[in-house]
Each structure stands twice: as C-alpha cells, then as structure tokens.
Amino acid sequence: MRDLTPTTITQAFADYSRNAPSARARALLVGLAGHLHSFVRENKVTQAEWGAAIDALTRATQFTDDKRNEYILFSDLLGVSSLIDMVNAAPxxxxxxxxxxxxxxxxxxxxxxxxxxxxxxxxxxxxxxxxxxxxxxxxxxxxxxxxxxxxxxxxxxxxxxxxxxxxxxxxxxxxxxxxxxxxxxxxxxxxPDDGPAGDMLRVLxxxxxxxxxxxxxxxxxxxxxxxxxxxxxxxxxxxxxxxxxxxxxxxxxxxxxxxxxxxxxxxxxxxxxxxxxxxxxxxxxxxxx
Ligand SMILES: [Fe+2]
Incomplete structure (x- = not known):
C-alpha cells in the first residue's frame, strides 16, 4: 500500500501480516497494533510524549535483573496482570x-x-x-x-x-x-517505586x-x-x-x-x-x- 493515511495504516498492518504462520499470533498482534493506532489517533500523541514512553521502557531495562522485573511491574500497575488472571479464572x-x-x-x-x-x-x-x-x-x-x-x-x-x-x-x-x-x-x-513504573504512579x-x-x-x-x-x-x-x-x-x-x-x-x-x-x-x- 502506498497511500498510507492515519485511517488506512491499521488495515495495511493486517494486510502485511496475511502470511503469519500462526492465526492466533496474527490475531493478537494485529489487534494490539489496531488498539495502539486508535490510541495514537484519539489522543493525537505528540513526538515528545511518544519519546517519554520509549525512554521509560529503555530505563526499565536498567531496573530489571534476576530479582526484579520492571516490565512485570508495569504490567501489574497497569492492571494487565490482574485482568489476565480474571479473564482466565475458573467460573x-x-x-x-x-x-x-x-x-x-x-x-x-x-x-x-x-x-x-x-x-x-x-x-x-x-x-x-x-x-x-x-x-x-x-x-x-x-x-x-x-x-x-x-x-x-x-x-x-x-x-x-x-x-x-x-x-x-x-x-x-x-x-x-x-x-x-x-x-x-x-x-x-x-x-518498588524507584524506577520508571514508580514514575508512572507519580504522574497518575x-x-x-x-x-x-x-x-x-x-x-x-x-x-x-x-x-x-x-x-x-x-x-x-x-x-x-x-x-x-x-x-x-x-x-x-x-x-x-x-x-x-x-x-x-x-x-x-x-x-x-x-x-x-x-x-x-x-x-x-x-x-x-
Ligand atoms: Fe505479595
């Protein structure tokens, strides 16, 4: 596709992934990209805001070792770990x-x-x-x-x-x-709130x-x-x-x-x-x- 616009990019992502060997992996990643695209469109995310998010993820590597995982902490504090538990819970x-x-x-x-x-x-x-x-x-x-x-x-x-x-x-x-x-x-x-996940808590x-x-x-x-x-x-x-x-x-x-x-x-x-x-x-x- 050569006429990419803010509205066509999500469909282009799905089309480019048509040969994915796993249908489940394709569904998850196309869905994730679609939600991220919507998020960017709806909020008109600026270059500076995007840069701050990338910086937080980059800093998370410095706080992650065999005793602490800042990425899991982000997942926990965003409610994602809890939501994954709830959608998979026994009825x-x-x-x-x-x-x-x-x-x-x-x-x-x-x-x-x-x-x-x-x-x-x-x-x-x-x-x-x-x-x-x-x-x-x-x-x-x-x-x-x-x-x-x-x-x-x-x-x-x-x-x-x-x-x-x-x-x-x-x-x-x-x-x-x-x-x-x-x-x-x-x-x-x-x-632990001394890393970028803690910074997110303070922003909120x-x-x-x-x-x-x-x-x-x-x-x-x-x-x-x-x-x-x-x-x-x-x-x-x-x-x-x-x-x-x-x-x-x-x-x-x-x-x-x-x-x-x-x-x-x-x-x-x-x-x-x-x-x-x-x-x-x-x-x-x-x-x-
Ligand atoms: Fe605990």
Whole structure:
C-alpha cells in the first residue's frame, strides 16, 4: 500500500501480516497494533510524549535483573496482570488473584498445625480452615503453597537478615480437608517505586501500597490449581491496591482469639503461642479440573 493515511495504516498492518504462520499470533498482534493506532489517533500523541514512553521502557531495562522485573511491574500497575488472571479464572470456587514475584519452588514442608512465626517480629496469626470440592466434600491430597512477607514488611528475598525460605512453606492438608498453621500477621507494603513504573504512579497521583495479604497456591488431584491471596478486611489499602489484586471473596475478617481452647486442636496445645492471637478462617472451594 502506498497511500498510507492515519485511517488506512491499521488495515495495511493486517494486510502485511496475511502470511503469519500462526492465526492466533496474527490475531493478537494485529489487534494490539489496531488498539495502539486508535490510541495514537484519539489522543493525537505528540513526538515528545511518544519519546517519554520509549525512554521509560529503555530505563526499565536498567531496573530489571534476576530479582526484579520492571516490565512485570508495569504490567501489574497497569492492571494487565490482574485482568489476565480474571479473564482466565475458573467460573466457580474461591476466586483467584495475581501470583506476584515472590513465589519460590521447593519451599520447606510445614506439618499441618506447624508454625512459621517462631517468635519473629510482628503479631502472630493463626490460620485454619478447609479445602473442599464444589459439593462440600474434602479435596483429598491437597497441598498448599504458602508465602507472605515478614512482620517488617519485607519478603525473605528482599531482606538479607531473613533465611531465604522464611515465611515460605508447603503444607499437606489432612484427609478430612482441614488445615491449620500459625504465622505472622502479614503487613501492607509498597511495590518498588524507584524506577520508571514508580514514575508512572507519580504522574497518575497514585501510591505504591499493596494491602497486607497471604499468598497461596492450592493444588489437589482432579481440581484446577488455584493461585490466590487473602486480605484482612481492616487493611486501609484495600481500595487502592497498586496491582489490583483484591477480590470480594478474598477479603476476610481477622479477629482476636482470646481463649486458647477456641483454637484448632493442633494449635491449642502449643504453649509458645501467646494469647490473644490474631485468627483467620479460610474455607476454600476448588473448581474441577
Ligand atoms: Fe505479595
């Protein structure tokens, strides 16, 4: 095509891509180009504005290494990571949420009733509940992968004073679907905002806070794996989560348990758990595979 104009360029892009070996790849890239073209036309994007965007992407390379990925952070802060999670979510069961950057494979086994807190900084929290299928039957063979930040707000990967697997664990759920463990109450924290993704937040007048949360991957034979996270309902950042991870079904009351006898039996016997202790109940439902 030789008579390219602001209105014909999008069709030209699609025509030039007619020999794409993958129909899906063609659909995605032609669609992306079409949305970008519309964006430029509608906003009459200037050379200076385009240059600033290219500069932000160029600077993102300087903030990206094996511990931090500024491109994923851009995706998270734009809501794209969360939207991809939502459009691919199971139609039933406990809602999913974003994975985030701190999950590790091969975390140590924590016995049912075990303790991740071990007297470290912060307020101890007892988490107990059940994992069932949609009919309420125990999901046999469930393994929970758990991870969260420490009472100082940092994940083990961000803090040289923590063991590399601190507050990371794998817990095998009992045959009746029940589980319990003690940990520290997670605290709200800021995503890294010293790079170009943080600059975007400042341009938008947004802040970098995430509400406190407990990350979990729940896997059971015959069920869809569930990647999710749980939030205390009293957190002040629930309505401004920088990465858009909050879902209504994932916000839970965290209450103060005063009576040791009211704790799950596997935890009530542990004298080292100071009372009162924070307590949260997670009753999880898995969708079929
Ligand atoms: Fe997190």
């Amino acid at each position: 039933s069961g406990t809602p999913s949420s974003v994975l985030g950057p701190f999950h590790i494979e091969g975390a140590p086994e924590l016995p049912n009733g075990g303790d991740l807190w071990r007297g470290q900084t912060g307020e101890p929290l007892v988490v107990s509940g059940s994992v069932t299928d949609e009919k309420g039957a125990p999901a046999r063979g469930t393994v929970l992968a758990l991870w969260q930040n420490s009472g100082n707000g940092l994940y083990a990967q961000q803090d040289k004073d923590q063991q590399p697997t601190n507050y990371h664990a794998r817990l095998r759920v009992a045959d009746d679907g029940s589980f319990a463990f003690s940990t520290v109450r997670p605290v709200s924290y800021k995503v 007048g947004r802040d970098a806070w995430r509400p406190a949360h407990l990350h979990m991957i729940i896997q059971a034979p015959g069920h869809r794996p569930l990647i999710t996270e749980f939030f205390p309902e009293d957190d002040e950042h629930l309505d401004g989560d920088a990465v858009f991870g909050v879902r209504a079904g994932l916000v839970l009351p965290f209450s103060r348990a005063v009576d040791r006898a009211a704790l799950p039996a596997v935890l009530a016997a542990r004298d080292s758990l100071p009372m009162p202790v924070w307590s949260a109940t997670l009753n999880l439902t898995l969708a079929p595979a």
